[in-house]
Amino acid sequence: MIHLKIDGECVEVPEGTTILEAARKLNVHIPTLCYHEDQAVKAVCRICVVEVEGQRLLPTACNTPVSEGMVVKTASPKVIKARKNVMELILARHPQDCLICSKNGSCELQKVAKDLNMNQPNRYELTLRSTKKDESSPCIVRDMKKCILCGRCMESCGKVQGIQVMAKENRGFHTEIVPPYGKDLVDTSCVGCGQCVQVCPVGALSIRDNTDEVYRQTAAGKTMVIQMAPSVRINLAEALGQKPGTVSTGKIVHALKKIGFYKVFDSDFSADLTIMEEGTEFLKRLKEGGTLPMFTSCCPAWVKYCETYGPDLLPHLSTAKSPQQMFGSIIKTYFAEKEGLKREDICSVSVMPCTAKKFECKRPEMKDDVDIVITVVELAKMIRTAGIDFDNLEDAEFDVPFGLGSGAAQIFGITGGVMEAALRTVYEVVTGNSLEERLEFTAVRGFEGIREASLQIGDLTVKVAIVHGLANAKKVLELVREGKADYHFIEVMSCPGGCIGGGGNAPTTWKKLAARRDAIYQEDRNLPIRKSHENPYVQQIYKEFLGEPLSEKSHELLHTHYIS
Numbered sequence: 001m002i003h004l005k006i007d008g009e010c011v012e013v014p015e016g017t018t019i020l021e022a023a024r025k026l027n028v029h030i031p032t033l034c035y036h037e038d039q040a041v042k043a044v045c046r047i048c049v050v051e052v053e054g055q056r057l058l059p060t061a062c063n064t065p066v067s068e069g070m071v072v073k074t075a076s077p078k079v080i081k082a083r084k085n086v087m088e089l090i091l092a093r094h095p096q097d098c099l100i101c102s103k104n105g106s107c108e109l110q111k112v113a114k115d116l117n118m119n120q121p122n123r124y125e126l127t128l129r130s131t132k133k134d135e136s137s138p139c140i141v142r143d144m145k146k147c148i149l150c151g152r153c154m155e156s157c158g159k160v161q162g163i164q165v166m167a168k169e170n171r172g173f174h175t176e177i178v179p180p181y182g183k184d185l186v187d188t189s190c191v192g193c194g195q196c197v198q199v200c201p202v203g204a205l206s207i208r209d210n211t212d213e214v215y216r217q218t219a220a221g222k223t224m225v226i227q228m229a230p231s232v233r234i235n236l237a238e239a240l241g242q243k244p245g246t247v248s249t250g251k252i253v254h255a256l257k258k259i260g261f262y263k264v265f266d267s268d269f270s271a272d273l274t275i276m277e278e279g280t281e282f283l284k285r286l287k288e289g290g291t292l293p294m295f296t297s298c299c300p301a302w303v304k305y306c307e308t309y310g311p312d313l314l315p316h317l318s319t320a321k322s323p324q325q326m327f328g329s330i331i332k333t334y335f336a337e338k339e340g341l342k343r344e345d346i347c348s349v350s351v352m353p354c355t356a357k358k359f360e361c362k363r364p365e366m367k368d369d370v371d372i373v374i375t376v377v378e379l380a381k382m383i384r385t386a387g388i389d390f391d392n393l394e395d396a397e398f399d400v401p402f403g404l405g406s407g408a409a410q411i412f413g414i415t416g417g418v419m420e421a422a423l424r425t426v427y428e429v430v431t432g433n434s435l436e437e438r439l440e441f442t443a444v445r446g447f448e449g450i451r452e453a454s455l456q457i458g459d460l461t462v463k464v465a466i467v468h469g470l471a472n473a474k475k476v477l478e479l480v481r482e483g484k485a486d487y488h489f490i491e492v493m494s495c496p497g498g499c500i501g502g503g504g505n506a507p508t509t510w511k512k513l514a515a516r517r518d519a520i521y522q523e524d525r526n527l528p529i530r531k532s533h534e535n536p537y538v539q540q541i542y543k544e545f546l547g548e549p550l551s552e553k554s555h556e557l558l559h560t561h562y563i564s
């Protein structure tokens with residue numbers, strides 16, 4: 001163990017600990033910008049400089065290991081002067097339009113500047129990068145004038161997703177982080193997952209904002225209908241400042257009503273519908289010798305990835321649409337008919353933890369089933385704009401008949417959840433036995449990037465794999481290609497942790513993901529119905545409208561095809 005003093009306080013830490021980590025142990029705050037707790041240390045921004053007794057130069061706390069007897073000052077006049085100088089240099093290349101920036105209020109640069117009390121005019125002339133704003137993607141907006149070159153986005157896209165859409169180009173003063181050959185984002189292999197947005201400390205990468213469209217359609221007199229994804233109830237309160245894992249289902253429903261939605265429905269309903277279709281498709285493939293392993297198809301970033309990097313493997317993808325799109329189809333047909341409305345009278349909105357869902361709803365084969373997707377972050381902004389006192393809002397109930405989902409649907413939002421939901425139903429359908437207290441398939445749970453499990457279902461040993469993060473998916477695709485993956489069923493979600501870690505949420509860390517995970521599993525346990533096939537409204541819609549899973553009508557409305 002190493003003993004040192006930070007700002008006069010003694011601390012004992014293991015060898016190899018950095019000054020930053022040791023300071024955090026003492027709750028001493030050292031500002032950071034390029035540093036991110038889940039990423040490799042980069043030490044490029046230099047805002048975390050500290051003073052170490054006996055050293056003339058100021059080391060960066062994020063990458064300097066502690067040593068025995070070290071005496072550190074984290075906020076001496078010399079340190080503050082140096083940090084202000086670093087900040088002046090950053091601000092000399094950063095637009096000062098904070099009031100109209102998407103990151104206003106949650107910008108890490110803004111916070112560090114405020115904490116540093118930058119109260120003097122900048123000594124350096126403002127010289128912005130000349131890059132144009134890239135609004136080509138339906139999911140993400142790039143405004144590289146605001147980039148501070150921290151490199152976090154490159155690590156998320158490259159290491160977590162294995163895609164590397166953006167890279168550093170040019171040198172020194174002219175350095176930029178850009179897609180290859182000056183391409184617009186929409187012309188690259190970007191899958192729209194938003195993981196780069198998640199880690200961007202400033203407004204250089206932001207979620208495409210579709211909130212104005214919601215206001216426009218409401219003002220135009222459309223019948224506004226919204227569906228809420230499983231993770232939204234877990235993550236929305238956090239985006240409004242509550243602690244991670246604060247569930248606020250009823251308050252969100254109430255807020256959406258106040259904002260002007262005629263019907264507020266639950267995507268958990270259509271997640272149950274997905275299990276009926278996807279589970280039946282899986283059993284059909286098993287029985288009839290169809291293409292296996294079957295891949296889940298509810299994550300649009302994964303679907304796009306598969307289309308781009310594994311076109312030879314597209315027959316493995318389930319043809320089931322995602323719950324978002326299944327719901328869209330039902331709203332514009334069955335619901336419209338019941339309400340005596342034409343499809344064009346309805347504006348079908350969804351609130352999702354996901355940026356890629358904005359792209360999914362625009363795929364031509366999805367028609368206009370879902371007109372607008374807003375993310376958790378956008379809904380949080382709408383709630384603030386409407387002046388709603390969210391914390392003190394009474395709970396309200398979802399509308400019927402699409403306001404009821406099972407616990408199985410609820411866990412769709414976490415990695416392994418779609419698989420677990422499918423297994424609950426497939427097990428009971430195949431064996432005819434009730435799962436009772438063995439309902440929780442803990443073998444498919446966890447945060448390891450690739451997990452596998454074998455389960456006995458009747459006479460069959462079903463082998464499944466669960467993958468999150470596309471860099472992991474890449475490895476599994478390779479195994480399938482080489483014929484080395486003896487799985488029957490593979491779940492892939494692009495975002496670390498699944499949708500609870502989606503790009504449309506407030507910034508995520510593994511620590512926050514653990515709290516969101518505990519909340520989502522608790523929600524499952526709280527629900528009276530925990531298996532998709534037991535959802536009475538799902539049973540009713542098959543009886544009244546769809547017939548049975550994989551019927552002609554189901555194929556027409558609930559299934560899709562892929563484009564290589």
Ligand code: HC0
Pocket residue numbers: 228229230231232267268270271298299322323324325352353354357412413414418498499500502
């Ligand atoms: Fe997900 Fe979904 S669970 S993708 O992870 O399948 O976005 O939360 O809404 O569609 O239901 C996201 C979350 C959804 C869909 C569902 C699935």
Ligand code: SF4
Pocket residue numbers: 140156157161163164165166189190191192193194195196197
């Ligand atoms: Fe990469 Fe995803 Fe960002 Fe696209 S959205 S650049 S794929 S991290």
Ligand code: SF4
Pocket residue numbers: 192193298299300301302353354355356357493494495498499500501502503504
């Ligand atoms: Fe969207 Fe979920 Fe896929 Fe992430 S894992 S891209 S949030 S559907």
